[in-house]
Amino acid sequence: MQxxxxxxxxxxLVGSLLLYISxxxxxxxxxxxxxxxxxxxxxxxxxxxxxxxxxxGIATFFFFAYLRVWxxxxxxxxxxxxxxxxxxxxxxxxxxxxxVEGFLCTLPLRLLCGIASWTILMLWYRIRIYASEQxxxxxxxxxxxxxxxxxxxxxxxxxRISVKDTGRINIVPIKDVLYILACxxxxxxxxxxxxxxxEQTMKYFDTHLPPGAFVRIHRSTIVNTxxxxxxxxxxxxxxxxxxxxxxxxxxxxxxxxxxxERLNL
Numbered sequence: 269m270q271x272x273x274x275x276x277x278x279x280x281l282v283g284s285l286l287l288y289i290s291x292x293x294x295x296x297x298x299x300x301x302x303x304x305x306x307x308x309x310x311x312x313x314x315x316x317x318x319x320x321x322x323x324x325g326i327a328t329f330f331f332f333a334y335l336r337v338w339x340x341x342x343x344x345x346x347x348x349x350x351x352x353x354x355x356x357x358x359x360x361x362x363x364x365x366x367x368v369e370g371f372l373c374t375l376p377l378r379l380l381c382g383i384a385s386w387t388i389l390m391l392w393y394r395i396r397i398y399a400s401e402q403x404x405x406x407x408x409x410x411x412x413x414x415x416x417x418x419x420x421x422x423x424x425x426x427x428r429i430s431v432k433d434t435g436r437i438n439i440v441p442i443k444d445v446l447y448i449l450a451c452x453x454x455x456x457x458x459x460x461x462x463x464x465x466x467e468q469t470m471k472y473f474d475t476h477l478p479p480g481a482f483v484r485i486h487r488s489t490i491v492n493t494x495x496x497x498x499x500x501x502x503x504x505x506x507x508x509x510x511x512x513x514x515x516x517x518x519x520x521x522x523x524x525x526x527x528x529e530r531l532n533l
Contacts (some may be wrong), residue, residue: 292318295381300376316359320352321382325389345390345465351381425478429457431464438449440464442481446495447517448473460513485523485529487507493531499524 292314300310328348353375353435431438440457449456450470457464474484484490485507495511500504502508507523519527 271298280513285434287320288318291381291385295378298381302374303333304378312358313360313365317356317378317382320355321349321385324352325386328390329393341390342354346385349379349386352382353378378515424476426473426476427506429466431457433464438464442477443492445482445496446492446513446515448482448490458515471474480530483523485517485519485527487520489517489519489523491517493527499527 290321292311295318296307296311296314299313300307301526328344330371341362356378357371361368361371366532373383382504387483427442429440433442440459444459444461446458446460448470453467453469453503455466455468455470455473457466470488470490473482473490477490481493482490483493491511495513497510497512500508503519507519507524509517509519511517
């Protein structure tokens with residue numbers, strides 16, 4: 269499940285809180301100016317409605333992220349705004365903060381503010397979802413570029429890797445490699461016996477390692493699938509791959525999808 273972009277970083281969270289406060293203040297000022305209640309009651313009134321609207325907006329992201337039919341989104345949006353108005357009406361009237369006539373008098377203003385705030389949030393959601401999908405496509409094109417079956421070359425997969433080290437040559441069996449990390453034009457082979465530096469590119473290993481045993485989960489990481497203990501969601505569109513030896517590796521969304529495909533999950 270995707271993480272709500274409002275909580276992906278401290279910057280977006282602070283920006284969301286500032287937007288919430290400014291929207292609340294704006295509606296409270298309008299209610300106090302056009303309605304009957306004082307400024308304090310107007311703030312309480314606006315706080316109830318904007319808080320309900322914010323809660324609905326946070327929950328709606330997951331609905332909008334997977335249901336792209338705009339008609340359904342429009343109906344859901346209008347329904348949520350109306351429900352928020354109904355709950356707000358019940359709260360302020362039952363609490364004695366506002367009369368029925370006073371609430372109905374400001375109903376067009378409340379509806380206008382709600383629709384405007386909701387539209388801005390939904391448009392921002394659409395931009396973030398589109399940007400996330402584009403990034404995933406770019407990563408997937410790097411990690412697993414599409415090749416027509418008719419032009420796929422015959423590759424002889426490695427069963428061991430030779431590594432030169434100060435006058436001696438180490439032979440590292442493929443099954444002993446836990447994972448491989450990119451280091452520019454070099455790679456680091458991590459094994460139970462230690463780490464080995466190999467003058468070779470990630471692209472070479474990506475195409476010469478057995479695809480069922482090794483998966484490129486990130487631009488800079490190839491992991492031995494036999495060493496994976498579990499995979500956990502870690503932030504927006506990122507996953508944490510925990511190995512049996514306790515090491516943790518970062519996997520991108522594209523890498524996670526490739527891992528699921530290779531492991532038939």
